[in-house]
Amino acid sequence: MKRESFLKQFVTLYLPLVLLLVFILFPFYWIFITSIKPETELYGAITYWPRAITWESYKNLFTTTVNFISAMKNSLIAASLTTVVSLTASTLAAYAFSRYRFKGRRILMAMFLSNNMFPTVLLLIPLYSIMRNLKILYTPWALVLAYTTFTLPFSVWLLNGFMNDLPMTLEEAALVDGCNRRTAFLKIIMPLLGPSLVATGVYIFMTSWNEYTFAVMFTNNASRTIPVALKSLIGQLGVDWGLLTAGGIITIIPVCIMFFFAQKRLVEGLTAGAVKG
Amino acid sequence: MVKKKSIYPYLLVAPAVLIILCVVFIPVVNAIRMSFQNYDLRKPKDIAFIGLANYAALFKDPLFWKSLIKTIQWVVFGVGFQFLFGFILALLLNRSFRGRGVVRAVSLIPWVTPGVLIGLMWRWMYDGNYGVVNDILQKLHITGDNIAFLANPRTAFPAVIVTIVWQGIPFFALMILAALQGIPYELYEAADIDGASPVQKLFRITIPSIRNTIMITLLLRIIWVANSVDVIFNMTEGGPAYATQTLSVYVFNKANILNLGYSSAMAIMLAILLCSVAVPYLIFTFRGEDD
Numbered sequence: 382m383k384r385e386s387f388l389k390q391f392v393t394l395y396l397p398l399v400l401l402l403v404f405i406l407f408p409f410y411w412i413f414i415t416s417i418k419p420e421t422e423l424y425g426a427i428t429y430w431p432r433a434i435t436w437e438s439y440k441n442l443f444t445t446t447v448n449f450i451s452a453m454k455n456s457l458i459a460a461s462l463t464t465v466v467s468l469t470a471s472t473l474a475a476y477a478f479s480r481y482r483f484k485g486r487r488i489l490m491a492m493f494l495s496n497n498m499f500p501t502v503l504l505l506i507p508l509y510s511i512m513r514n515l516k517i518l519y520t521p522w523a524l525v526l527a528y529t530t531f532t533l534p535f536s537v538w539l540l541n542g543f544m545n546d547l548p549m550t551l552e553e554a555a556l557v558d559g560c561n562r563r564t565a566f567l568k569i570i571m572p573l574l575g576p577s578l579v580a581t582g583v584y585i586f587m588t589s590w591n592e593y594t595f596a597v598m599f600t601n602n603a604s605r606t607i608p609v610a611l612k613s614l615i616g617q618l619g620v621d622w623g624l625l626t627a628g629g630i631i632t633i634i635p636v637c638i639m640f641f642f643a644q645k646r647l648v649e650g651l652t653a654g655a656v657k658g
Numbered sequence: 659m660v661k662k663k664s665i666y667p668y669l670l671v672a673p674a675v676l677i678i679l680c681v682v683f684i685p686v687v688n689a690i691r692m693s694f695q696n697y698d699l700r701k702p703k704d705i706a707f708i709g710l711a712n713y714a715a716l717f718k719d720p721l722f723w724k725s726l727i728k729t730i731q732w733v734v735f736g737v738g739f740q741f742l743f744g745f746i747l748a749l750l751l752n753r754s755f756r757g758r759g760v761v762r763a764v765s766l767i768p769w770v771t772p773g774v775l776i777g778l779m780w781r782w783m784y785d786g787n788y789g790v791v792n793d794i795l796q797k798l799h800i801t802g803d804n805i806a807f808l809a810n811p812r813t814a815f816p817a818v819i820v821t822i823v824w825q826g827i828p829f830f831a832l833m834i835l836a837a838l839q840g841i842p843y844e845l846y847e848a849a850d851i852d853g854a855s856p857v858q859k860l861f862r863i864t865i866p867s868i869r870n871t872i873m874i875t876l877l878l879r880i881i882w883v884a885n886s887v888d889v890i891f892n893m894t895e896g897g898p899a900y901a902t903q904t905l906s907v908y909v910f911n912k913a914n915i916l917n918l919g920y921s922s923a924m925a926i927m928l929a930i931l932l933c934s935v936a937v938p939y940l941i942f943t944f945r946g947e948d949d
Contacts, residue, residue: 394750394753394755395755397746397750398747398750398761401743401746401747401750401765401827402761402764402765404824405764405765405767405768405824405827405828406764406765406767408768408779408780408783408824409767411779411782411783411790412779412782415782423788424787424788425788427788427790427793466677469673470673470674470677471674473670473671473673473674474670474671474673474674474675476670477666477667477668477670477671478671480667481664481666481667481670483664483667483668486667489671489675490940491940492675492678493674493678494936494940495933495936496678496682496683497878497881497882497885498881498885498929498932498933498936499682499686499689499925499929500885500887500905500906500909500910500925500928500929501885501887501906502887502906502909502910502913502921502925503685503686503689503909503921503922503925503926503929504681504682504685504686504689505913506685506689506913506918507684507685507686507688507689508681508685511680511681511684511685526677526680526681527681529677529681530677530678530681530682533674533677533678535878537674538874538878542874562666587769587770590772591770591771591772591773591774592772593772593773593774593888594887594888607772608772608773608774608775611772611774611775611778612774612778612892615778620778620782622782625778625782626779626782629775629778629779632772632775633767633770633771633772633775636770637767637770640763640766640767640770641763644762644763644766645759
């Protein structure tokens with residue numbers, strides 16, 4: 382009986398889990414392995430563990446003309462600023478959508494959703510001239526503005542969901558006790574919203590860190606971000622896969638670390654948003 | 659709910675609305691204007707209002723129709739399998755087993771990986787000479803000779819779909835897992851007492867309970883996947899022989915050769931297509947609200 386239940390558990394839990402995990406994780410294993418293989422081993426018979434390990438690609442990464450450290454700094458600045466701007470604007474907007482019924486509410490909510498429907502490429506060219514006229518082209522602010530537009534809708538919808546799940550009675554009690562709306566928001570809603578804000582912030586940061594299409598247009602050599610630097614590793618003559626995969630590993634490490642610390646709260650935060658389901 | 663007239667809500671949404679207006683709606687208006695113009699930066703002297711000519715040309719363009727069909731397949735198969743596997747992963751991660759926290763965290767990594775890197779790493783794995791996918795398939799005796807997956811029109815499209823599925827599984831798993839944790843346990847206990855089978859519990863309790871999350875996640879994902887350029891562009895640039903050219907990649911390619919009028923017209927068609935999915939959804943969502 383016990384063995385049968387173990388078998389059942391194996392078939393319904395461990396087997397599909399392992400299969401899915403192998404599918405999900407193998408590509409990362411593979412780029413890591415590629416990044417530490419010597420070049421002769423990359424272009425020959427395929428080995429699943431390098432016969433010789435070399436960190437040459439990583440060394441090359443920081444000594445080539447592509448300035449990877451400065452790209453990391455640029456990405457960090459753009460992503461952090463975007464997180465602050467986008468999170469502030471979306472928290473305020475979500476509070477209005479969640480707690481007030483006002484004229485134009487539906488139209489505005491629909492507008493937030495619809496703004497993601499326009500293909501990025503459609504916005505690129507007009508935005509380029511707008512940024513140039515504002516004299517913010519090639520500064521982090523160009524990216525911050527662009528990124529805010531596509532992180533806002535999801536953040537607003539997410540936070541709106543979170544707030545809808547916080548019972549109104551909490552604020553009503555605070556109002557009865559002599560708080561005004563602002564202090565009720567700051568003292569009651571904000572602390573409860575903490576995990577959701579962290580979750581939404583991590584989402585905004587990651588999205589900005591990873592963005593490519595705007596970054597390639599709105600940055601120059603000095604201000605380019607990591608994805609652009611990564612793409613620029615592809616030379617005219619072909620791809621140096623060792624170098625590229627080393628760059629890839631370096632790129633995802635910071636977001637992975639951040640994500641690992643935040644993921645529990647992210648799931649918690651999403652739970653709050655989904656309870657109404 | 660505050661219903662009396664107040665200026666507060668407008669002040670609160672003002673910053674967000676202002677940003678959206680400046681950075682999305684003004685460019686969109688510009689793009690709509692361009693779509694009625696013969697806007698080709700290679701021939702700047704010829705730029706003029708040409709009415710619906712771009713749209714007329716569009717409907718006669720066989721590549722447009724081909725890209726449209728590719729887009730629908732891309733979204734249906736891409737999002738469909740993301741949802742299916744994401745759902746399965748969420749159900750598995752919702753069970754208790756040792757090391758669940760770690761498994762949950764690492765299984766979400768594709769979500770935090772840049773699209774450029776995803777495109778490039780899969781391109782390396784699909785490589786016709788040194789690609790690991792060929793090696794695995796041959797070791798499993800599924801295929802015989804090396805296949806240049808991304809160079810063959812028959813395999814390129816399924817190959818990029820596998821990649822987008824891989825990218826999207828974590829997002830669905832994350833959202834659905836979150837929703838699953840909100841389902842009251844008593845519902846399952848009651849179902850057990852009534853002798854419900856696991857399949858019945860799935861379709862009668864689990865899915866109805868998380869319907870809202872499924873809907874919003876599907877919609878967001880459909881929009882993102884339909885608009886995504888970076889994965890396909892970094893793998894195949896829409897080739898070979900347009901086998902992987904979805905509408906957004908077609909727009910990107912046309913804009914790259916500076917035919918902005920035509921690409922704007924096409925982008926607007928894509929936006930209309932997405933609206934036709936989103937608007938019924940919005941009506942459906944708002945109907946459920948009490949006001």
